[in-house]
Amino acid sequence: MHERxxxxxxxxxxxxxxxxxxxxxxxxxxxxxxxxxxxxIRDYAYADQPLSIGHGQTISAPSMIAIMLESLDLKVGQxxxxxxxxxxxxxxxxxxxxxxxxxxxxxxxxxELADFGRANLDRTGYGWVHVVVGDGTCGYExxxxxxxILVTACTPKLxxxxxxxxxVKGKLGAxxxxxxxxxxxxxxxxxxxxxxxxxxRGGCSFVPLVGEYGWKAED
Numbered sequence: 146m147h148e149r150x151x152x153x154x155x156x157x158x159x160x161x162x163x164x165x166x167x168x169x170x171x172x173x174x175x176x177x178x179x180x181x182x183x184x185x186i187r188d189y190a191y192a193d194q195p196l197s198i199g200h201g202q203t204i205s206a207p208s209m210i211a212i213m214l215e216s217l218d219l220k221v222g223q224x225x226x227x228x229x230x231x232x233x234x235x236x237x238x239x240x241x242x243x244x245x246x247x248x249x250x251x252x253x254x255x256x257e258l259a260d261f262g263r264a265n266l267d268r269t270g271y272g273w274v275h276v277v278v279g280d281g282t283c284g285y286e287x288x289x290x291x292x293x294i295l296v297t298a299c300t301p302k303l304x305x306x307x308x309x310x311x312x313v314k315g316k317l318g319a320x321x322x323x324x325x326x327x328x329x330x331x332x333x334x335x336x337x338x339x340x341x342x343x344x345x346r347g348g349c350s351f352v353p354l355v356g357e358y359g360w361k362a363e364d
Contacts, residue, residue: 151178152174155170158193158211168221172214173207200255209349213297218293229296236262248288252279282304290310296318308335312335328351
């Protein structure tokens, strides 16, 4: 049942113009989204809507995830950092696209969600994705620099440590703006001498990115 629902979701996303790149379409077809969602709401796994995964966090709507991934121009063999593991679904899609010739690290500040995401990735065959507990706004210096960085929560501005850890010609995608409103999906490409080319890719709505270079927990 889930396989057919997944096929139908992909067909809709292609028809609506959210998906166009072959490798990303293939990843959406292969990664079982229902395996990354709490069991009590799995009936909604292939609806185009965000879903709660607990701890005040969500898994984004498939159409938004498609926008995020298509904007980053992911390629086989790249080294990618995801900020905000959540359920692990985005990390699985990224892993499917860059392949095991690449490296995927995902950093999550909430221990319980890191455990949830790691278990989901292990169970679905993506156990080679590295899930780290920590402040994602600080990036992950130990493994830098990165070809791509994906931020899955809203930041008031692009975190400086993430920009510093980005390779030249690397890209960072993040929602930038205020809590749940007036947010814009932005893609920053690092040029020579650290210059940035920033593109705005439309409105969006994400939970706040909490950390030293994001929102404070009490904000």
